[in-house]
Amino acid sequence: MLNIAVFASGRGSNFESLYRTILKENISARIVVVISNNSQSGALSLARSFSIPALHISRRQFESDEAFNGKILETLRAYNVTLIVLAGYMKKVSAAIIREFRNRIINIHPALLPKFGGEGMYGIHVHKAVIQAKEKFSGATVHVVDEVYDHGKVLLQDILAVDDDETPESLAAKVLNIEHRILPEAVKLIADGKL
Ligand code: GRF
Secondary structure, rough: OOEEEEEOOOOOOOHHHHHHHHHHHHEEEEEEEEEEOOOOHHHHHHHHHOOOEEEEEEEEOOOHHHHHHHHHHHHHHHHHOOOEOOOOOOOOOHHHHHOOOOOOEEEEEEEOOOOOOOOOOOOOHHHHHHOOOOOOEEEEEEEEEEOOOOOOOOOEEEEEEEEOOHHHHHHHHHHHHHHHHHHHHHHHHHHHHOO
């Protein structure tokens, strides 16, 4: 049984999709805690509505990076977390956390990595760049998180065609549907020991 910590900064639709798919498909995993740097995030209110511990932990609450990262690690240990899922988490995960959870942190990215990844490539900026580059295809990627942004081993991807009249908003909506499918799919494969 995987004990999952979800890190999310925004509305939490990937978190919700993961939560619901775990229940529907009886995946051998449970979300034991949701951590957000944003006290007003939809992800935290969704967690509360699912009676999942919802923790606002932000660097601003601490005197130093060490204290902040220590609090995150202490929380992960307290909940016996065995997999961290970044679902729209806008902060860099510290090297200390990556070391302790080597190959046990995954992220969902709204493009076909290694293209359109890295610093600044998040949210609508990704889809604007894909359209500007006149890409014929886009999609989403679940990858392992390591010390370099959007760089770790790709676990799952799915692809879609970019229409001629595609807008960043229409592409974001189509890619989000892929995200909501492949993130739970990756968790299921990990829970079944296949990834
Ligand atoms: C998603 O587009 C995801 O790819 C990116 O951040 C967004 C999170 O959306 N990492 P949500 O908060 O899960 O709705």
